[in-house]
Amino acid sequence: MTWRARAAAAAFGVAAIGATGLVPAFAADPVGSIGNDLTKVTILNINDFHGRIGGSTGLNFACAVQQAKAAAGAGNYTFLSAGDNIGATPFVSSAQEDNPTIDFLNALELESTAVGNHEFDRGFSDLTGRVTERSDFSQLGANVYKRGTTTPALPEYYLTDVNGVKVAVIGAVTDETPTLVSPIGVSMIDFGDPVAAVNRVAAQIADKADIIIAQYHEGATEGEPPSSLADELARGGVFERIVKETSNEVDAIFTGHTHKQYAWSGPTAQGTRPIIQSGSYAENLGVVELGVDPVTKTVKQYTHTNVKIADHNGACDADPAYVAARQIAESAQAYADEVGKKPIGKISADITTAFGVDDDGSSKRDDRLRESTLGNLTAQIWLEAMNTPGRPGADIGIMNPGGLRDELLYKASGDEGDGVVTYAEAAAIHPFANTMQTIDITGAQVKTLLEQQWQPAESSRPFLKLGLSDNVRYTYNPDASAGERITGVWVDGKPIDAAATYTVASGSFLIAGGDNFTVLQEGKNLRDSGLIDTDAFMNYFLKNDVVAPSFEKNGVAVTGIDLPLKAAAGQAVKLTVSGVDLTSLGSPSNTQFTVHVGDVKVGTAVITPEHIDGVPTRDGTSTVTFTVPANAASGATVITLKAEPSGTVVKLLATISAGSGKGPVIETDIPAEDTTLVGPVLTLALMLSAAGLLLWRRHGAQH
Template identity: 30%
Template sequence: MLEIRILRRTFTRLIPVVLLPLVAACAPAGAIKSTAPPQTVTVGIVAINDFHGALTPPKTSVIVGDGKGGVVQVPAGGAAWLASVVDSVRGQYPNHLTLSAGDMIGGSQLASSMFLDEPAIEVMNRIGLDYNAVGNHEFDRGRDELKRKATGGCQQFTSVKPCRLEPFKGAKFGYLAANSLEEDGSTLFPATALRSFGKGRNKVKVGIIGITLEATSDLVSRDGLGGVHFANEADTVNALVPQLKAQGADAIVLLIHQGGYTSGGEPDPNGCGQLTGGIRPILDRLDSRVDVVISGHTHWSYVCNYADYNPAKPFLLTSAGVFGQLVTDIRIEIDPRSKKVVAKSAHNVIVQSEGYPTRNGQIDTKPGFPLFQPRADINAYVAKYTAASATEIERPAGRLAGEVTRPGGDSSRTGGTLGNLIADAQLAATRAAGAQIAFMNPFGIRAPHRLTPAGDGTLTFGALYAVQPFNNTLVTQSMTGADIKAVLEQGFDDNQPIQALSPSAGFTYTYDLSRPVGDRVTSMMLDGKPIDPAATYRVTTNNFLASGGDSFAGFALQRDAAIAQLSDVEALEAWLKGDQPRAVPTEKRAVEVKH
């Protein structure tokens, strides 16, 4: 457990808190002396992030070092198990908050996504979530559908009919979106919240700010934003901290849908080695009166004393990974007299659930880690939705001659054989529109980042949907060779993270990251011939990329665009149909030149 003690600024190192007894010892004669320690108020915070509608165990593991140079795979996740862990952690604290740092929905399991993520919201209602910061995936189905998630009702804003199993009453928790601004400058949801704990002289207040990443408009279809735009994260927070302090906030907790990565040493969900990522420049500019930063977006897990990186910014920084596989147990101690946080600590609890089979054998539960039982009410609720979607999940949807993967998963900047397969499917689906090339964005490939067929090569629709859950449409447009190079370069520019688009068969390119930005793509070939910068080609992408998503603004040109009448996952299913299993695309199409 990481623990950080905060003392008065006149002290330059950590020492026991003995300030009040020392003052008493110097009091004038006749004064009442007290040796009682100052009474603090403990507030427990249960934190999650990036749940992504993971109603059932996702059949992936939390990886932990075994202390011997190896690793232990702990099967984790599932809403009913998550609820039990939340109850267990929350039960330690009479004063508590349960908070989420965004992406509660979107990119979800089929059992949730088929029903517009209404069951994911209802699960969080039953768990007792207090607040959720809006993440980029909350906008996947557009602004109006997100507002319906908050307020309830059955008005239809997408191609999918809402309220198919039951009336939807909306979230019982609060959405916070301090930097998600409407066209008139108002916030889409409230910017902050303030909660009080204790009574009388021991009453304390915790202020909460909710922020999504400024680049959200690059990560979702802009057509659905309805004029919503996103302000700078640090500027927004720094303007709100004085307001919360003026309202009496003794502690400030930031929920931010942006995060980092750690590296070095053995895998450790409570480690913080070599922290990098988009969260760091934000923290370095943040008002130091923020006490706790609960982050997300990167699907990474960590617990950090950020003072180790910037002594002027002594934040407690946490992230609980992805899919409800971890819960962060955060404890803060507030002195109601000084109105300050005097100690804070956190650790990630693994939501160990049930074992699952893999191609390489069974992943069993691990006795060295707590094993939780699923909470009965949520287990029954989830079962209703999984039963309703079971026929579609288990439906055979094609055959494949072997496994395809995106090696490295969320941490990889390439799509691997899985990205190639998806690009091939999209090219085949849009040949009638003249398509010659198709591109797939690796970050659009979701966990489990692999398709593993059965012994006879069969794949279920549930398996296809797990890696392609967004129901994007396909857009084919005209681009010159120079346009194609420019858009590939955008994957390697300074607007991080780096992402090498996966191309369809017949198109190959090389890139060299040691070269200057804008000149890193060193070759492009189509069917063995160099791409002509002046020639025009027909290029297919999903509609997310076609609107400039993932910072590929070059696709937003939309010249002579043709929109297919099927979704990306339908195109993948169509490609896998046939008398024989579809061959695995093994060739390397996007190749990094290394020196």
């Protein structure tokens, strides 16, 4: 609506609500279909496309877009995006720096997009140079500013005319972007509050447009099902602010980044407005229809839905835009096939990210709260790559879960044969082309690094599980306070030395503090190897005959005791271990622990496949009970639990004190420091002893 119409509507709306408690008559309402007396404006929207142009996915998507345009009618629609069109893409696109994806979206006449964090993967200069120059669509970032200023560094909005209605589109990106890309590549810009930026621009352009649309590359943490708008608002954070604080000048809100699917009606001072996100990877097309009063230019009605992309079955073969997009995709696929079909190694079984449960109950890859065979293998590869001759050397390898963009599957994807890994398959897992780096941190900072897996309060994900090289193990208490969750860390089989220096190896993104692992920014002696992560990954397969997945966990939860454990010889100990099982494809369910105190086996404990919701979620739980040997030597020792069949080893530091030498330890509910009951209890014990002696004497006399 125009500025004057908006101002009048807002003023009238407040008065009407105050007087009657009712929503004013001009408020926008969700409907089944737009009334014939209103001007229809159709918005077609995508988010988190991530270069899905290859195969049937790309062709079905292209046809769905063209069919939606035809249904709306020429001149009655605009085609937009909420960001992450490029970056983290399959090999068909990444093999040519995502140029095919840009060309594909150009062919489908994408008009404008909010920038996503992945648009910055190759740095700000690449976005404003190569990407912008190649794109026929505008790249919007209202909350992106030149460093240290409030001067916009990107276009803030886009204006277009749809069915005679002036439409403005404002774009904003998550302010977490500096933690999600290499900080060096965005060192010349700042990322401000996205909601404040949208509101600022909306106020500035209200007299230039009849309708304002906000494109946020930020969104709800869960979709529907199982979540709801009320659930997401109750969670708080940035999505609550998007819903509640985005200016009433904005008529529709499109979101992205979290890869969720929902179509909700969010409250405004004047009624409601659509708030929508369409999943990711070209699986849906978001469609919002706005019914606009032809006189006042106010939005009176709206529909909003996510249209599932279906097989096109040749329906678009005569459509010129579809044909152009298909030719681009086919050319890109031919190039990728030729480059990528070269075999580089073999695997003995699936090596994958962690799998969880999607909103609809189906299995879903890339559960970043969980440890994975692929994440741990990658961290091990980074460690070994930095320890080859001519490289800087390292003690620990780490890998961020969001950098794993595909799976290593044993079943052949083409004619290469089962178990064969090709160049394309390896490149699809690590498409970011980060350089391999090392940095020195202390043992205390290693512990902080593991603590930072629990993300800041307003992060899109509450936990990000680091992949770790196979020489690292740790225990944690998920119920402890922030900063106190990590209860033990072991490197090369020994407890970590808080004061010692450890050299950590990873890609430049993580070493620079990406994904909120900011303690790495405090490190010293940063060294860049010049080796690209994709090349390091491929080199590992080239020099190993067959690579097998390891199902050993590096991090498990231990609760029920304080660590390091203090126990007496002969004392019974009870603790709970959870999170023993991986969820990567092919991972076994562990069945039992073998327990040792020092070198002495003291028993076994059953492991059940129990699932625990929490941060992080966990599978595989055991209640472990054992007795410290009565003849155990006093002093420091190690309690070792080895899980079968995965081989996971859990080590717990313990200090053993001498036992009483008078039999087993008797547990009572009397606190050790409470002496008020000692006298009465001792008196009772003496009385019982005397009574027992008297009965014994009488019993003896009767015989």
